[in-house]
Amino acid sequence: MALWSGRFTEGADAFTQRFGASLPVDQKMYAQDIAGSKAHGAMLAAQGIIGEEDAAAIACGLDGILADIEAGALAFDVQESEDVHMAIEAELTARIGDAGARLHTGRSRNDQVATDMRLYAKQRATDLMAANVALREALIAQAEEHFDVILPGYTHLQHAQPVLFSHHLLAYVWMLTRDFERLAAARAAADRSPLGAAALAGTTYPLDRHATAAALGFAAPIPNSLDAVSDRDFLLDLIYACSVSCLHLSRLCEEIILWSTAEFGFITLSDAYSTGSSIMPQKKNPDFAELIRGKSGRVVGDLMALMMTLKSLPLAYNKDLQEDKEGAMDAADTLEDCYVCAAGMIATMTVHPEAMMAQAQKGYLAATDVADYLAKKGLPFRRAHEVVGRLVLRCEQQGCDLEDLALADFQAESDLFEADIASCLNLEAIVAARTTYGGTGHAAVREQLTEVKASLAADHTRL
Incomplete structure (x- = not known):
């Protein structure tokens, strides 16, 4: 029987009952619904709205329903109940009588x-x-296991x-x-x-909304x-x-x-x-x-x-x-x-x-560092960028990489190149040189690991 049956002369037919039902979805919330009902019932008794005996019967009945649901001994039927709230209340009332019918005092679905x-x-x-x-x-x-890769x-x-x-x-x-x-x-x-x-x-x-909020672990009532x-x-x-x-x-x-x-x-x-x-x-x-x-x-x-x-x-x-x-x-x-x-x-x-x-050894990954090499020697970066672009073009035409070029090839594009350009072509050195905070250099990543593990530890405590 619907909770609003007093107003209606006809019940829903099978299709509209199924169409309007949320039970297949909201039955997942049976534990939350029972917790809310127990808190509400205890508050009603504390406020003198229902008797202590009724409140005790409600709590005991709800505990029994929870145990039966979790044991697989109780299932709900969408043709009998529209949602999990109605299903649990109907089951409670069937078990404990009028005390169950008093639970909904001062509460709406x-x-x-x-x-x-x-x-x-x-x-x-x-x-x-x-x-x-x-x-x-x-x-x-x-x-951490593959730190240097x-x-x-x-x-x-x-x-x-x-x-x-x-x-x-x-x-x-x-x-x-x-x-x-x-x-x-x-x-x-x-x-x-x-x-x-x-x-x-x-x-x-005279409900005490602060009491039920606290009982359910909420920070405060809305x-x-x-x-x-x-x-x-x-x-x-x-x-x-x-x-x-x-x-x-x-x-x-x-x-x-x-x-x-x-x-x-x-x-x-x-x-x-x-x-x-x-x-x-x-x-x-x-x-x-x-x-x-x-x-x-x-x-x-x-x-x-x-x-x-x-x-x-x-x-x-x-x-x-x-x-x-x-x-x-x-x-x-x-x-x-x-x-x-x-x-x-x-x-x-x-x-x-x-x-x-x-x-990583393909695709001229050292190009930016070669441009930085020239910029650090005084060549404006935009010009350095152009010089290295020509070197990359030379590599494409010759089918090689930057590290395969001779020093003369570099110097043909800029007389600022010296023998130490070789250090700018080493991938390990290129990576290690990125020492700025948040960069990919080994020292910077070690610092990052320290931070991320500290953040993880702090988040553990918030669970």
């Missing part, structure tokens, strides 16, 4: 569902923060300058560090209690009842944080896919994170990296869907808001799975330093 979603968002944000930390640990471990750095996907492989990996660690902050901000945004706002205007019962039941900004924050992190994972996986090709050969993925072909026996495909890259579109779609749902809703609650849950849950679940998969993939991949160095 509007503030109830908002409370559940905020509790759920806080928990999922915390879960994602933990998975984020684990992925950063995997990247840092590979960066050099690979070509790219712009426009063209060889640009040599960099340390550890420096390259740490760029993703910093992206993920910012993602952690966005997830933490989403958790903080959800950390306010709507419980007690009722349908939209508050209630005439001060405006209209905002309390209609706000979903915290879900936008959560899905946005998930979307940005998925974009970062997509970028990382794109490079893993490229690096694992025969053309690059920089890494070999573990068999556990690869698949084969149904027709080509030789294939080893980076399917899981591709899936992470592909799933980013789903999560961004979840963000767009909720934004469009919210864009023109009048205050306060509207049934449209039932559509807030599936996308948020999908985004959080998808990102968590992607974090776990990426961490395993990174931790188990085999790095091939010789292949990286072989590529």
